[in-house]
Amino acid sequence: MSEEQATSVRPHWWQRIGPGLVTACVVIGPGSILTSSNLGAKEGYSMIWVVLISVIFMLVYTSLGAKLGTVTNESTCTLLAKTVGRPLTILIGCGVFFISAAYQFGNNLGVHSAIETYTNLKYGIVFFNAISIAFLFGFKNLYKLVERLMSVFVGLMLLSFAINLIFAKPNLMEMAEGVIPGYGGGGLDSILNISLLGLIGTTFVITAAFYQSYLARFKGWKVADLKDGRIDSCISATIMALITIMLMSTAAAELRGQQLNSVADVGNALQPLFGDKGQILFCIGLFSAAYSSFIVNSMIGGFILSDSLGLGGTPQDKSTRIMTAAVLLIGMFVAMYVIESGTKPVVAIVAAQAVTVVAAPLAAGALLLLTSSKKVMGEHRNGPVMNILAGIGFLLLLGMAWYIATQKVIPQIQKMRAESTAMIQVEPAEMKLATQNKN
Template sequence: MTEEQTTTGKKHWSQRIGPGLVTACVVIGPGSILTSSNLGAKDGYSMIWVVLISVIFMLVYTSLGAKLGTVTSESTCTLLAKTVGRPLTILIGCGVFFISAAYQFGNNLGVHSALENFTDFKYGIVIFNAISIAFLFGFKNLYKLVERLMGIFVGLMLVSFAINLFFAKPNLLEMAEGLIPGYGSDGLDSILNISLLGLIGTTFVISAAFYQSYLARFKGWKVEDLKDGRIDSVISVTIMALITIMLMSTAAAVLRGEQLNGVGDVGNALQPLFGDKGQILFCIGLFSAAYSSFIVNSMIGGFILSDSLGLGGTPQDKWTRILTAAVLLTGMFVAIYVIQSGTKPVVAIVAAQAVTVVAAPLAAGALLLLTSSKKVMGEHRNGIGMNLLAGIGFVLLLGMAWYIASEKVLPQIQKMRGETAAVIQVEPAEMKLATRN
């Protein structure tokens, strides 16, 4: 009998949860903190209902991922390669890797924003990347370490943001009204453009749901643990919802009308209202969110790409750790460039958005395909109700992909092409002038 079991042979509670805590940590990062705080500052409590919608779809897909990892014995990308072929599997793996690598700098900037309130040292992220890489290569049981670390970070986030919310004294009636779709919003355009395509985009993170299948396998869950997987997924999305609603409600109560351009602005805006202690609490929560997402996001990119290439998909495989380190280093160097220059890496952001358009629906479709297959899942394949909910979520992802492509990627590409064309036109003119002189 192991230490995790009681004398009656039942599992210890810590054996019944874990993967969901890791998933919650990657979803609650600097991007979701800024998005939910901005929505609270702009629209008050009126978008709380969107949080519930987004976590419902996240619950559906994390449940699919947990079930796939629990029922099957082979890695997810191995199963996918057998089902749809290796080329499409590699496309998904590369897409997830580049999304993780391109957005990793946001997690680095979140750690930097939390630290810069207490120190003038600008390269703290180098130290934390070094610690993360040491974790990767220095510990044999990497999953167990990550699970325990993420549990600590989740606790810090919940306590820090809950205390801030308590002192903010939110309007409970308006919070309840925010559960009603469309109540208090500025109309359908506001709902569609800001909430469903903004807040859901930072909460309904399909790559994290896809990775849930790996986490369930790392946990050692088998078919008899299916119930544990469902409970764990519910706990995961409940944590996501609580933290997001707390952030949104705090901003609605004390930051109404504030313009928040970066995640550091949220803590700075709270300082005059809550004092130094309130800002410190927020920074503790921000650091926990950023650094936890920092670690797990890089693992998602590295593990899924390695597995898609057939190089292994477990923490013990060499290439999973090497490619995870590649994500970490990419994010660190881009963040250092941003810190030093003060400019955003537009090309990296546009590239990540463009890859998301392709990779997110493909990853969702792959997860839905595998869990619906009788050959893969046997008697545990999806029922009609689950397929219907997952299908709606898939359509939502397609809508988000269309929005990102039409409203963000194409305009940015056209702008960059226009700027390039202007440079090309100016240079010959300058050369002619120099020749005449």
């Protein structure tokens, strides 16, 4: 074969994909493991249809992100700043940063739960954060390293959770019924179930879809690679659906009726059923999910904030690595506080929910706006069908934002204000009583 012929031969399809694997890893984290397991334990197989719908909308938006990064030559936030202005772009960047930081402490707790089961390391997360920061600053081709790591973690997750599911011996007929809304008992009227909204929120992760545009550029895709981008997005969506359905079905088969408050509860509940080997497999899957999400989630927050500020949005820019390290450290310190105190950081959780209410619809709207623009995309702008699907997904995010704001954020803020007022009123009363006793 001549040199000219050799250079014209394209790599195999599995060598031409990658960004979708990275995105799948950030979506399948400790939060999605706990939420899908809890829903399976509570509702059985009846909510599998929700997984499929969530994954379809995630597929739509990851496809938009991949297409944007493939067709355009500039970074996403640079394009956005030219289209809507720098202030709104910075607002989106800050929102994505805080969402990533909020997810990050959950990823740290997931890693902690996995390693604590078989070791005495109380602060093993410090070690893994140190490794992540070393990777961050020690490798020039950061994307290539991350892609390879995520491929390994995806394989471990699929293998571990599939074996757990085989041991659980799920009811295949009930699983098939769960694909149809309402047929297995989970109708559309259940859409306001908090656990169900949690499942949608941990599967339809718009910040990861937004970051897909960056990953496509890091991969080096050009217009000729649009087909590879579509294949990559479909593989990513399939992986997300498979892992989530496996987790839900395992819980439906063996944990029905149990209340699972943490990912550690899921592993502990499986131990009597599957034995130590089954629990080890689950912990391998949990660690893979947590640590893969651990790395990529921090990159999402750091890269997008840096790019929104106009400081650069590539792995070669020092600012992206510094801000990624900031997400890692914030997540680690909040997780260490939770481990040490045993209490949830309520203020941080409420703040993260409030930011998500604003930032998630803005990020989705920005992605839809850019990919619909003829000026930005030329002949590759969205067609009517894609715009309709993306529009429905955008409305779903708006509905979730409204529900979270009115049912979770505002009531929690009112509760904290009431508690704060009560404390202020109690302190003068105690001081007055102390003065009277002294007299």
